[in-house]
Amino acid sequence: MExxxxxxxxxxxxxxxxxxxxxxxxxxxxxxxxxxxHAGPYNRHKKRGELEPNTxxxxxxxxxxxxxxxxxxxxxxxxxxxxxNLTVVGLGDLSDLEPGDLLIAxxxxxxxxxxxxxxxTVAVYHPQLVKTLYGRRGVCAIVRRPxxxxxxxxxxxxxxxx
Numbered sequence: 078m079e080x081x082x083x084x085x086x087x088x089x090x091x092x093x094x095x096x097x098x099x100x101x102x103x104x105x106x107x108x109x110x111x112x113x114x115h116a117g118p119y120n121r122h123k124k125r126g127e128l129e130p131n132t133x134x135x136x137x138x139x140x141x142x143x144x145x146x147x148x149x150x151x152x153x154x155x156x157x158x159x160x161x162n163l164t165v166v167g168l169g170d171l172s173d174l175e176p177g178d179l180l181i182a183x184x185x186x187x188x189x190x191x192x193x194x195x196x197x198t199v200a201v202y203h204p205q206l207v208k209t210l211y212g213r214r215g216v217c218a219i220v221r222r223p224x225x226x227x228x229x230x231x232x233x234x235x236x237x238x239x
Contacts, residue, residue, distance in 0.1 A: 082165050094160070095198055104225055109135055117134075134219045136161045136218070137162065138163070170213040182226045
């Protein structure tokens with residue numbers, strides 16, 4: 078089964094933390110968004126121990142979730158505020174995506190590696206935000222085919238094994 082939506086915003090930041098900033102386009106290389114803090118072969122979220130491969134090269138959040146959370150908590154989250162590289166619309170809240178599912182954004186192919194858990198960093202926007210986002214914080218992905226992504230590009234889900 079394939080779902081189709083579109084890219085609302087593309088975001089990146091050379092520093093860690095939130096927010097990431099809207100761009101006119103992002104270049105996605107084999108290790109993630111060129112110039113983004115979280116791009117690279119190794120996981121930059123891990124603070125101690127052995128290096129591990131980066132399975133969080135990009136993060137994707139649904140505009141539907143931002144809209145719901147804004148209404149529920151009376152706040153004004155915008156694309157990039159949760160640290161995502163892509164904000165998409167038309168694919169639901171992304172909570173049904175599983176590792177191995179593909180997101181095809183323009184010519185770029187991303188493979189979902191995990192649901193993204195909300196971290197305490199986002200609590201700066203509202204004390205209940207972490208709890209409110211649980212189960213719908215979007216997904217993490219790795220790059221299968223690099224390229225350029227722009228707002229307005231179509232985005233499609235291809236389920237694993239289809």
